[in-house]
Amino acid sequence: MKPIGNIYAIAAVAIVGGGLFGFDISSMSAIISTQQFLCYFNQSPETYDPTKDVQQCAGPRPDVQGGIVASMAGGSFLGAIISGPLSDTFSRKTSIQVGSVIWCVGSILVCAAQNIPMLIVGRIINGISVGICSAQVPVYITEIAPPTKRGRLVGAQQWAITWGILIMYYISYGCSFIGIHDHPPSSTAFRIPWGLQMIPAIFLFFAMFLLPESPRWLAKKDRWEEAENVIALVHSKGDRTHPFVVSEMQEIKDFCQFERENADVTWLELVKPNMIWRTHIAIFTQFWSQLTGMNVIMYYVTYVFAMAGLSGNAGLIASSINYVINVCMTVPALLLIDRIGRRPVLVGGAISLSIWWYATAGILATYGHPAPPGGLHHVSAESWVISGHASKAVIAASYLIVASFAPTWGPVSWTYPPELFPLRLRAKGVSISTAACWAMNFALGYFTPPAFVNIAWKTYLVFGVFCTVMAIHSFLCFPETAGKPLEEVEEIFALNTPAWKTKGGFAQGREMEKGERITEKQLQFTLHKEDA
Incomplete structure (x- = not known):
């Protein structure tokens, strides 16, 4: 059967892998404050509220709750590490399908x-599933998308995450009313959402059979005719003589030949002098994305709103507004990210x-x-009280944090790291940067509940400092890659161009796609051969 050639349809299927992470975020966020969850996994004495006819349970201890949330990120770190060799060996498509199967087992x-x-x-x-998919979905889309659409298509993974968060949150919210007055409260309330999250993974596994393979991976395996067919299918409706197809294939051939003649592909190459600068940028892109504190808002927003006086049903509804804002505010980024560029978005976002x-x-x-001893509602992480x-x-500021992060x-x-690495190292480089993302996600997931207990409002101050530092770092060190062919990004690093002097290549990439101006690029691959 002929594979799908529409690039938007390809991206729409692939980014479901990103949506798995979103399902996890909101299934925990919506469930960890419900009495069904707190009583089933309770580690403290229980009480009974006759006025509401419900049991009152404190649930897991703060450090244990942090461990429950952080365990997913710990698995994701491992999944991201193994995703590089898995993807290079068995293909980008297969690695995503493996991730979907693992997700079903975990669920x-x-x-x-x-x-x-x-x-x-x-x-x-x-x-482990999320680590594999979150690393290799951006690689897959990056290697198949045209330069001028690459940002919005790879960035659509984040949109899928936001949709996953929103959909699963409302499913979990609806299920939170199941068995609330039972003694003990029914565990069905959280088992249904955790079971339903297998559905998108099953869809992803089978739908990936309908998509083409990455042309750059095919070229790397010397399957040149298949690679050319994919590029023609996706970019010129099957016309292999189209100028863009001819130009793209020549660039890929030249680059593959150069890499084979001058470099041995090992993990150590990521830290060699000619590669360590971009490795550092990729890792810190993911480090900083976590240190924005966004996932603290996503996972623990019910704690935050409880401290602001919203608990129970009101707190869950107010929390859901966060997720609606997240979905809506991601759309401008998808429409404008390739025109505005990466640098203005990163620096401006960090400042905001x-x-x-x-x-x-x-x-x-x-x-x-400070809250009374033991915290509000017998939850020690709810350690601060603010009213009026x-x-x-505080609630408005939480919404504005989400509105600043989402676009x-x-x-x-997700868009930036795959653009930084050459073909031979792309899967490994992105797996390392994604592993950094999950390592930091693990640390924050584990750190946040005890931080609310021990330093209360100063937790917010810590994230403010992180965002200030990341604004300075991204301005000084992160070059512009928007609109540039992947092979052309090499010039930026080969020539040591200062980050603030780089500009996007949207107009040039647009002309190339239309065939209005085709020039043979003589890229200056001045990598340090003694280190290759």
Whole structure:
């Protein structure tokens, strides 16, 4: 059967792999504050509220709750590491399909969890899937998309994550009413959402059979005719004589020949003098995306809103607005990211985020006070109390943090790393950067509940400092890659062009796609041969 050739349809299927991460975020965010979850995995004495006819449970201890949330990121770190060799050996498509199968296995264990250890094991397996898919979906789309659409198509993975968050959140919210008045509260409330999250992975596994393979991976395996067929299918409706197809194939051939003549592909090459600068940029892109604090808002927003006076049903509804904002505010990035470029979005996003984190810390410090011993609602992570107009300001600031992240660091953190590496190292380089993402995600998932307990409002101040530093770092070190053919990005690093002097290549890439101006690029591959 002839594979799908429409680039938007290809991306729409592939980014479901990103949506798996979104399902995990909101399934935990919506569930960890429900009495069904808290009582089933409770580690503290229970009480009974006769006025509401419900049991009151504190749930897992803060450090254990942090471990439950962080376990997925720990698995994702492992999945991201193995995704590079897996993708290089068996192809980009196959690695994504392997990830979808692993997700189903993990979801079965999570859905059937009888205790905290079993829940953690299931989430680790789910994490391995997320690590594989989150690393290799951007690689796959990057290698098949035209330069002028690459940013929006790869960034669509972030949009899929936001949709996954939103959909699973409302499913989890609806299920939160199941068995709430039972004694003990019914575990069905969280088992249904954890079981339903297998559906997108099953769809992804079978739909990937309908998509073409990455042309650059095919070229790397000397399957040149298949590579040319894919490029023609996707970019010129099957016309192999189209100028863009001819130019693209020649660039790929020249680059593959150069790499084979001058470099041995090993993990160590990522830290050699000619490659370590871009490796550092890729890793910090993902480090900083986590240190924006966005996933703290996503995972633990119910804690934050409870401290601002919203709990129970009101807190869950207010939290859902975060996810709606996340979906809506990602759209401008998908439409404009290739025209505006990567640098303005990263620097501007970091500045905006720092403003809202500092504002929230200031409001909490000025108008808030410590919660009673043991925390609000017997949850020790809810350690601070703020009320009145100041609480509304905290809630608004939380929404503005999401609105600042969604069109900036969210999509660009997935778009940027695959653009930095040459073909021979792309899968390994992206797997390393994605592993950095999950390592930091693990640290933050584990750190946040104890941080709320121990330093309360100062947690917000910490993220404000991180965002300030990342604004400076991205301005000084992150070059512009928007609109440039992947092979042309090499020139930036080969010539040591200062990051603030690089510009996007949208207009040139547009002309090439239309065949209006085709020039044979003589790329100056001045990599240090003694290090290759």
